Amino acid sequence: MIRKLTAMAVLIVLCVPGPAGAATKTEKIKESHRFADRTGDNRLIVDNIWGDIAVNGYDGDEITVEAVKTISADDRADIAEIEREVFLDVTREDDLFELYVDGPFRDRNNGSGRRSKRRHRDYEVRFDFEIRVPRGTYVELSTVNDGEIYVRNIDGDYDVHNVNGGIEMEGIGGSGEVYALNHDVKVDFVKNPTKDSRFGSLNGDVLLHFLPGLSADFYLETFNGEFFSDFPVSYLPLTAEAYSEKTNGKYVYKVNRETAVRAGDGGPDIELDMFNGDAFLLEKTR
Numbered sequence: 001m002i003r004k005l006t007a008m009a010v011l012i013v014l015c016v017p018g019p020a021g022a023a024t025k026t027e028k029i030k031e032s033h034r035f036a037d038r039t040g041d042n043r044l045i046v047d048n049i050w051g052d053i054a055v056n057g058y059d060g061d062e063i064t065v066e067a068v069k070t071i072s073a074d075d076r077a078d079i080a081e082i083e084r085e086v087f088l089d090v091t092r093e094d095d096l097f098e099l100y101v102d103g104p105f106r107d108r109n110n111g112s113g114r115r116s117k118r119r120h121r122d123y124e125v126r127f128d129f130e131i132r133v134p135r136g137t138y139v140e141l142s143t144v145n146d147g148e149i150y151v152r153n154i155d156g157d158y159d160v161h162n163v164n165g166g167i168e169m170e171g172i173g174g175s176g177e178v179y180a181l182n183h184d185v186k187v188d189f190v191k192n193p194t195k196d197s198r199f200g201s202l203n204g205d206v207l208l209h210f211l212p213g214l215s216a217d218f219y220l221e222t223f224n225g226e227f228f229s230d231f232p233v234s235y236l237p238l239t240a241e242a243y244s245e246k247t248n249g250k251y252v253y254k255v256n257r258e259t260a261v262r263a264g265d266g267g268p269d270i271e272l273d274m275f276n277g278d279a280f281l282l283e284k285t286r
Contacts, residue, residue: 023076031065036094045098048143050126057135057153073123086125200273207280215264222274230283236260
């Protein structure tokens with residue numbers, strides 16, 4: 001894999017909002033890429049730390065990226081050093097386009113003097129992405145702080161994670177995993193999933209909008225939440241796994257405590273994993 005920094009700044013704005021010397025610097029970045037084979041198993045990866053990610057699928061063959069990088073620091077003298085330390089790393093391959101926000105925060109075990117010095121300074125580097133991608137692309141997206149993830153019109157599979165923001169997906173035709181730690185997950189399908197999938201949130205609700213005729217097996221786990229469904233479902237028996245040895249002459253079984261229900265004739269396994277939120281299976285009109 002070859003990593004190459006190719007960001008092109010088209011606008012830079014520097015402002016000093018306060019008398020203490022605090023500063024914000026904004027840089028607009030544009031990137032593009034074409035896969036070698038548009039019909040292949042192509043992947044878009046966006047690994048962000050602070051900021052939003054918006055991905056829109058379309059019928060073209062080019063990935064286009066518009067990103068806004070915003071540096072906020074208590075001391076404007078730090079801006080130049082922060083720019084050197086935190087940057088957008090871009091990888092282009094025949095079947096891969098990756099955007100990776102790199103910086104000292106990626107290596108907590110780095111004991112260098114520069115890392116220790118930077119740790120005591122107060123700054124934030126935010127990247128907000130707007131990306132257009134061929135709709136059949138597999139998308140792998142993640143952000144951590146102060147960001148939302150939006151996905152529109154994607155037929156490919158997906159792996160989407162957010163820690164301190166929500167996830168909203170619309171016009172989705174693939175299967176995959178979607179998890180938001182502290183906010184809601186909302187997914188609107190234009191094709192019901194055909195492969196095993198997982199949707200969840202620790203402290204939010206999961207709202208899934210399926211087409212009529214849904215057939216799938218749902219495995220639900222929640223601690224303080226409830227399950228709501230527009231679709232009639234039937235309970236599936238709990239599964240149990242036998243240990244290889246007996247205890248006091250008896251076989252010991254480990255019972256899975258999750259609730260299992262079947263919609264329609266059954267189909268792919270879909271896990272719904274919540275802790276403090278509710279799960280909704282909602283029927284949409286075509």
